[in-house]
Amino acid sequence: MSKLVYLVPLFPLMGFLINGLFRKNLSKSLTGIIGCGTVLASFIVSLLIFSETRKEGFETVVVKLFDFINADKLHIPFSFQVDQLSILFLLIITGVGFLIHVYSTSYMQDEEGEHFARYFSYLNLFIFSMLILVLGANYVIMFIGWEGVGLCSYLLIGYWFKNIDYDNAAKKAFVMNRIGDLGFLIALFWMINTYGSVNFAEVFAKAPGTAIPILTGITLLLFVGATGKSAQIPLYTWLPDAMAGPTPVSALIHAATMVTAGIYMIARSNILYTLAPITQTVVAVIGLATAFFAATIALKQNDIKKVLAYSTVSQLGYMFLGLGVGAYTGAVFHVMTHAFFKALLFLGAGSVIHALHEQDIRKMGGLKKFMPVTHFTFLLGCFAIAGIPPFSGFFSKDEILAAAYAKNPIYFVVGLITALMTAFYMFRLYATAFLGNFRGTSEQQHHLHESPSAITIPLIILAILAVVGGFAGIPDVFAKNAHLLHHFLSPVFEKSERLKPVIEQSNSLELTLMAVSVFVELIGMLYAWNRFSKDPELGEPQGFGTVLANKWYVDELYDTIIVRPINALGKFFNDVFEKSIVDGLVNGIGRTIQYGSRQLRLLQSGQVGAYVLMMVLGIVILFVIQIILKK
């Protein structure tokens, strides 16, 4: 079955082509069926492969389709790799992807047929690219997917292209991703130069013998790529803006899958990172900083999607923290649980937006009674993200925090504060939107109703997953060897695990840490619940709150120190340097010749005497030269 892995990306590709090429001819329902069906087919194939990988003695399978690039000594096959890590991601992508496709059929129902098909074709293309990303057996194929998802993200953020702000957001996403991609690319070239190959198998095999500086360099550059794709400091600002896209897109791309590509890539390259401790520290610090920083911003956001976006950034920071401290399984685990609950939250938010056509939580309130299913699933999602046991977020987050503590207690402390804030802003969001009284217009209230089943069913499924997903990784303190995921992924991280110094942590310590974090999260949750259900924060933020509401003015900062200088430089080049200096020099030669011509022709005075004088002078000069030469 693993040999047929190419079918997994093939189905969405076909979906993309069919929906894309015949978008004018297909009915909406047919479009929806094609869009969802292809992803479902991929999911089924993935499941089959998954069942295969679960068997004992499963070896990594590399399926080579054809030679992509063969130049000189560089051989880059177009090949897919099936192992535990990739199949896990396949399941998440196709599974969550399928649900979101189904959700979208209803959510996007208002679009015209042509655009509806365009939407699904983009979505399918995204699934295809994402699958390529995780399936690639070498970094180049991974990079193809890597840029492909960036493109799809661009297309989907700018889906409503009439709105220039949305287009700007799309562009920003693409460009920021490109900055990261440049790092990725240079890492690739370095890799090629060092190992002569980009194939995972070869690179990882040769990695232990590499000089540490080189490995540090390569891994840092790869990480630059990851910061772009996974929205980490300093390249995170595109993600909140990316909320311009349709909400299901935010759920799929900007929460569940694409943004986790960076985590996937580092997890895939775990051996390189394990061998480069400096990079690991950098990853951990950046991850932690992002987690904290984004959480602070989320505290004061009023756009339902923005809050979720910053929470995504923050959660991604957690994952990087996990990677940085060597808890690869924990990071991947968090990817999985995050995919469930964040997709759930986004889709829930989408359901609200679908009903209200409003994104500002200050204008919602009391939705609990109008939209019970949405409300309930959203609440579950909030529990999960806040890390309330036994919801899924609790397990994955605590695994990371525990590993962080082992590495450095400060990591843990900062992580804890972030968790507190997470709980706070999530329940601020929940309480403001769903509790209290409805604050919207009466017309909105009139139309207010629970979303159709195509929306609610995915919500329910995701809610279930968000609740139970955590049990895939029950820590040892609760039950020995119950960490299924760890067991499943161990072949992938085997080498890294062996290299990692074994730190014995007593069960009691771990339990204490858990208790502390749960306690803190509960405080944050209850405080927010209590406060915002009664007295939602409706006014404009004051004092320091302004800074947070304005996202620490990071966008403005970037604008000042990067965008504007570059523009000014470009303007200077275009208006001054190019015209006056480079072209001026060329034209100057022409003008000098013209001027010389004007002057030189005056020599032709028209007087014979002057002409003869010139001749005589010419003769004199020739003779003088002759006399000088003689000497």
Added chain:
Amino acid sequence: MIPVLLILIPLACGFAGFFIPHPHAAKNWSLVSSMITLVISVGGLTAYNGNVYTHFQAEWLTTLGARFSVGLDGMGQILTLLTAVSFPVIFISTYRNEYKNAKNFYALMLLSQAGLMGVFVATDALLFYFFWELALIPVYFLASQWGGEKRIQATFKFFVYTFTGSLLMLVGIIFLYFQTKDHSFSMDSFYALHATIPAGSQSWLFWLFFIAFAIKMPIFPFHTWQPDTYEQSPTATTMVLSGVMVKMGLFGIIRWLAPVLPVATWAWGDTVSSLCVIGMIYASLIAMQQDDLKRLVAYSSIAHVGLMCLAIFATTKTGMQGVMIQMFNHGINIIGLWIVVNLIERQFHTRKISELGGLAQKAPVLAILLVIVALANVALPLTNAFVGEFLMFSGIYSSTATAYNVVFTVAAGVCIILSAVYTLNMIQKVFYGNTNALTQNAKDINFSEKIILSALVVIIVLIGVYPQPILDLTKNIVETIITKMNYKL
């Protein structure tokens, strides 16, 4: 015989074209001629076994040591193919453009094709020079007669600029000719020179050649003719200029400069590479500021060509492979862009980005096709340009010809980002947003345009996914050239 036919057919048809009175007939005549050329070129490709030259020789200027000697190797194949593909595409895509004196227009187009073909197949330096000029003259007339308002000054600058360069090259060619043992202009004799010319002479000879090529490509700071000329030329001519003629410079370096003067190429590598990198960033920054579609594409072309030149001087096989395939890709992509520009200009009589907007609503097919071509222009994976740029970057990075390989890679890499910025800006401002008074009655493209753009898109994706045939085509010639370039005195 194939290289001869490649020259002869456009040449003969071109001359005949002057005497076709009916504009429509002239149009079709040139289209048919270019199609035949394409068929022959493709035929030659299939017959090509990847190794030997397809050679044809005739005595010509025997006493001068020059022969009419033409041949095709992998590089020649790929560039003649590009030329052969470009012209039908150009003719079809501008089929609805009406030109005064159409017969002259099409005849001159065919003559320029003959010149271009000649440049790519000549294996004799003097013949090469001949065709080099022959390709220029018709383009000059085309641009000056059918161009925009300021066409006369702009194209004249272009002409004088390139002519100056080529005269310097002529001096270099003659000088080398006297150095050859058998007093011959043949390529083999020239290639045999690399060991005999002392480093000092190589050093200045290098610049005689390089300036000519640098102007043609163009490389910063020799580029200022280009935006003006592109802007002022009729789009069909601009397509020839940017799609194919630009490759003459790159081709010239690879065929006539680097293998002949390897020591100087090595010695000046850093200087030239720096120029390339500076030019890339410079052009990209300027491209970001452009409001005129043609100028934008022109500057983006400067940036792209700078990368190719940089990769040549990296002296690596991977990089050179990248250059080979990228020469073809760049031609295809930029012609695609010009087609779109032409369609826009023909419909709205403006090329100002700021005056357009919302076209995607009215012309979705055009928008989609443009986006794909534009994405190829920014080298997105699975488009053709990615393969080329990837290989080139890889080559530059692993170059041992320079100590600054990393600096060059990173600096050139910045242009990847910048190219995304200006390309997306352009797409956004032209196609997205809301329609305005000018664009609200826009029409989508018609069938033939759709076909031709789709064909380009298919080529783009095909090469992007499966570039291996082209890489294999140029494999041997790359080996040969790099071996020659690596020669040390």
Added chain:
Amino acid sequence: MGVTQILFWVLSVVAILSAIMVVVSKSPIHSVLWLIMVFFAISGHYILLNAQFLAIVNLIVYAGAIMVLFLFVIMLMNLNADTEPQKNKWLKIAGVIAGGALLLVFVGALKNADLKNQIAQVNNGDIGLIHNLGIALFTDYVIPFEISSVLFLSAMVGAVVIGKKD
């Protein structure tokens, strides 16, 4: 210093002074007369060098025919000293300086010439006699002699073409 030498110096001084007067004289008539003076001095030199034929021809052709022609033209045009407007003074000075510089470079170039032993034969030597010249002219030099007729023909045609009234 023998008679020859004295004659040489006298003739030379006369020639140079007269030549200067040709240039300096305001009136064209005077210039012509001074020029004739130069010709006489030069003819004297010819005689000294025993180039009798040339001496006579010089007088007949130059002093006699050509100068008369000049004189005739000048008279015909009724040119006198005032008709010539003053040339730019600076240009004049430049002219003199340039002429002087030319002389200087000639002298400078000839300074190192080793001509001490080279003597121009004076008083004797028969080559200047009309007999010898005649033989040479009509044997060895018959071709240029004939060809100079073309020159004269063209000069004749030219003078007619230019001089004829339309």
Added chain:
Amino acid sequence: MPINYYIFLAVALFCIGVAGVLTRRNAIIVFMCVELMLNAVNLLLVAFSKMHHLALAKNDLNAGINGQIFVFFIMVVAAAEVSVGLAIIVMMYRNTHSVDVNFLNRLKH
């Protein structure tokens, strides 16, 4: 006489002629100065002719005669030139009533 006397004399006359050409504006006088230059050359040629004759008379009785023949041809040419030259000057005088070389100054730059 030592030949360099003749050389210097001839060169001096020649340069006086040149100076005359440079300084005078009357076409006829300019032309006369040219004639002066020619005469200087003639003198030089005759002197050289006699110099060669003295040096080579042992082998060749007519040695050096060619110099004098050349002078003869110079006179021939000079005569022809004078006829044409004066014709041109007269023509100009007819049209402009001036023999100033700078009077006609339409052709310049």
Added chain:
Amino acid sequence: MNAIIFSAVWGIVMMFTGVLAKTKTVIQYTAIAGLILLLVVNILDLGGNHFFDIDVHNMLYFAPFGLLFNCIAFAATLIYFLLSSKDILEVGTNGADYFALIFFVLCGISIVTSFNTLLMLFLGIEIISIPLYILTGAAKRDLKSNEASLKYFLMGAFSTGLMLLGIAFLYGATPNGSFFLDDVAVGRTAISPLYMIGLLLLLVSMSFKVSAAPFHFWTPDVYDGAPTVFTSFMATIVKAGIFIAFIRLFEDAFEPMQSRWQLFVSIIIAATLFIGNITAVFQQSVKRMLAYSSISQAGFMLFGLLALGEFAKEGIILYTAAYSAATIGIFAVLIKMKDYSFDGFNGLAKHHPVLAATTTLFLLSLAGIPLTGGFFAKYYMLAAALKTGSFLWLVIFAVLCAAISVYYYFRIIQAMYFKDGEPQQMETSTGFRLVLILLAVIIVLLGIFPQWLINQLYILYL
């Protein structure tokens, strides 16, 4: 010898036709017939059929190089007659005499291409010059023509003086006192100052005749002032003929001490190219521009002198042919026009496509664009210079100047093709156009098979 005698005789014949002929056409056809005859006898001469068995006493030496050039000069004159003989007759009342004078000039050219002593060179140059003074002044009522004639004459006479002084010094410097080129050339290790002065003065006076800077000042004024038909003749055939003389003189007499004068020639070349090209840029009159262009072309031809040797001589032959053909063609068109300014050419392509197309080709040839004779002409010159191995700077300077030359040549092309203008009243016969096309074909053939012409040289040697 055939050519010298025939041209002199036909000159006389032309004088008589002026008296006897009833109509102008008779004069015209007599001249053309004479020229064809002249061409034929010269070709026969080349083939070894000497009509006259004259002992020239070594005064003349008929080498194939010179004779071949004669052919080119006569052929060019023939084409010139075919194109412009009508216009010659319209200059003044003495049409037949003009033809006579032209035949005398051709006689002079035949002499300077075959001289073997400095005496014949001097006579030949005078035979060329004197009729030209007259032709320049042929438009007697035209003050410009008067002025040009006077300037030409005065400066020409002055340069004759310089040349004679040079010859005198050379005569003094030769050990056996001779004017024969062989005697002038006899191997000398230590050149006396006399010799060097003589050489330099000859260089100067010949430079004057070919209008090389800084001795070129007469050229623009004379070419501009002379009746356009005669400018055409002077700028092409005459100039080329004197070039041949120049080369022959320096090759036969001064080659052994080439290293002593090459520097001077290179300075003159640089100055000529610079002044010729730069000054031409700003000209407003096409005629005057062509005068400057002829100066710059002379700069290129001087490369042949710089290099000497077979290769350079082949090049000079080709250069003279290509240059003459192109320039005659352009002048022929120019003569037909009323307005000599650049604007006068505006829109010519629309109204006179054949004229415009051929003129374009001529201009391309002058600019040295490949596939025209002009390219190979320049190629030979540059190659010859590079062959010496020591004048690279000059060659590069020359090509930069050639690039500048494009500026003024292409101004005409731009005017003809890219600018609109009122059509000028021009009467051109079909024959005229056919000859122009023939000329264009010749130029293209020279551009593709330059060695055809040169091969004649080798064939004739065997």
